[in-house]
Amino acid sequence: MRKFMMIALNTVAILSVAAMAFASEGANAFGDLVYFGAALGMAIAAAGCGIGQGLGLKAACEGTARNPEASNKITVSLILGLAFVESLAIYALVVNLMLLTK
Known part of the structure; x- marks a missing residue:
């Protein structure tokens, strides 16, 4: 529900x-609506990426705490995942800059 x-x-x-x-x-x-939309879009993208990165970091810390021997593999996967999540925020920034300069 x-x-x-x-x-x-x-x-x-x-x-x-x-x-x-x-x-x-x-x-x-569209006037000022473009600026409002760009600000709102970037805020949502940054919030979503922040939440995703926080959840990924939490899971990596829990995995390392449970199995310290696998910390190297977990770290590599974590860094790769964080790069993918951060790229979404960068794409949102590029789209917002395109909207603002048009």
């Missing part, structure tokens, strides 16, 4: 922002 409510609230929020964007007129139809 909670998942359904989150999906419904996110859908309503997205549709309300889209309605404001399509209701505006003129050459610069």
Whole structure:
């Protein structure tokens, strides 16, 4: 039930922002909405990546505590995973910079 409510609230929020964007007129139809969208998108991307990195680090620490001999393999996997997660934030930054400079 909670998942359904989150999906419904996110859908309503997205549709309300889209309605404001399509209701505006003129050459610069989106105006300040682009800046708001870029800031919101980067905030969500940074928060998601931070949560993902925290969970990965937690799991690596627990794995090392349970099996200290496997710490080298865990460290390599952790660094690779953190690089993949961080690349998502970098992609979000690139998209936001493209939106802001257009």
